[in-house]
Amino acid sequence: MKLEMKDQPGQLVAALKPISAVGGNIIAVIHQRETSAAAETLDVQIVLELPEGRLDTLLELFREQGVSVVRIGEERLLYECTLIMIGHLMHTDLSDTVDQIDRTGSAEVTELSLVMPAIDSPSSARITIRSTTRAEAKKAIGILRGVAERKDLLIIEPLEDA
Template sequence: MRISMDLELKDTPGQLIHVLTPVSALGGNVLSIVHHHDKKTFRNTVPVYVIFDIEEHKLEELQEGLEKNGVTVVRIGKMRLRERAHILLIGHIIHTDLRQTIDTIDSTGFAEVQDLSLSMPAIDGPSSAIVTIMATGNEELKTSIALLKEIAERKDLLVIVPIDEGGLSGGQNNAG
């Protein structure tokens, strides 16, 4: 299960290890960490936002482990991938390292590539692929589509996005 947590850490060096150790000890996989150094609390702690995958029944144990380490757990959110979009890619998809393109989306922590169908008609000809991205929310979906677009354009691939992604009605109608 994918979990997001708002934590507070002491504003001294070397605090992050107190978060990472319990997560990894319970077999969790950290996907994203954001430090809000600019938003220091009145308790003189630093807010940190973490996203990781972990088995659901280990959550309670993790929370205890964190608090034992002096980490304040402000909020725990179970993230579900709710929003979906399909994106077409055309060009030399394989030669330009498809793996890395997918990894970049997966490493955001809020979106992942769930499905990919590829069609390669000829060795030297352009291939075509349709990628399905799932994200935790609409904004996250837009961000991940923009990210995919940026990577693909850098690789000289043609990217075809859904019409309502950033369209007239702000993407609420039909992103997938």
Template sequence: MGNEPAGDGQAADEADATGDADPETTAVDHAATSDDADGNPNTDSEDAETTTDAETETETETETDGGVHAYTVRLELVDEPGELLRALSPIADNGGNLLSIHHERGNITPRGHIPVEVDLECPPDRFDDVVEGLRGAGVNVIQAGAERYGEEISVVLVGHLVENDLSETLSRIETEADAAVIDLSLAAPDGTEATSSARLRLAVDSGRTDAALEAIRSIGSAKDLTVVEPLLGGDA
């Protein structure tokens, strides 16, 4: 009677064994769960970073592939060493990529400059920066894209043109009137020291004819020259 039934003792031993095993098993399970908890955020973070990088690359490719257009810019350069390099630098500095260059050495302008046609590509929102960079560097831009210099006008200047430095007058017209001298015809029947006349054919930005003529009037007044203006849309 003093001994406990074998069944009860065995049950107690199994209970003890179970009690000993449960904490260990629970600890292992907890550790595994903890490892998963520790690991999963890292995996999710890596996946998120990978997704973000992929989206960024996709956006960059989209902007690059869909945002680059080709343009043609016509310039007038002095026939001196280093002029071409000076003209090309603003293109690269403002995000343009040079495609080709064509010199028109057989077609000298009235001022003795060489026409140069430059093909380039850049994002549309950088093209104006390229053009302004060229002008800021002192490069004479004759044509820049389809929307520039869409109109032509002709004016006649009368007075002591040669004596008043005709070359400087033309430079001021191109700079202050933002126009390009396409053609020049000088008539001095009584000699260069007498009164002469010059017929200028100018290319101007679309919609800027009035502003160009106003600038030419101002230049003529400063040099004591008579400016014969055209009827808008016609020749002088």
């Protein structure tokens, strides 16, 4: 995200503090003094990882510190979950199965390992889904469950913490 703050000593630290306060992880801070249009303010770009659902809290804390957020970049897919599928995966159109997840736009299959022991015997696959939030991951698993029922596949879901 791109932040705008007063060009005074201590302001950068004040702007970064709320990030750790909400449990975020700063990946990069880019500080370019000369690009700021107004002389009294400072533009800073920050790349960070945040636990789910904390963005609103962070924005609120920034406001309290007098830091205005100029732009929020694209949220990357940060939530990852892994499942195993067993059954006749190729004969039931594996690319269609994957496509059902990718089509959601909020979750996608990022990794797939397939073991096919012999013709006619069931194959096994490990499938990794990345999504924007945990809720989206749950939705993706729900879609996969529906697909599994139609295609007679066994889905082994992860045991998640509640």
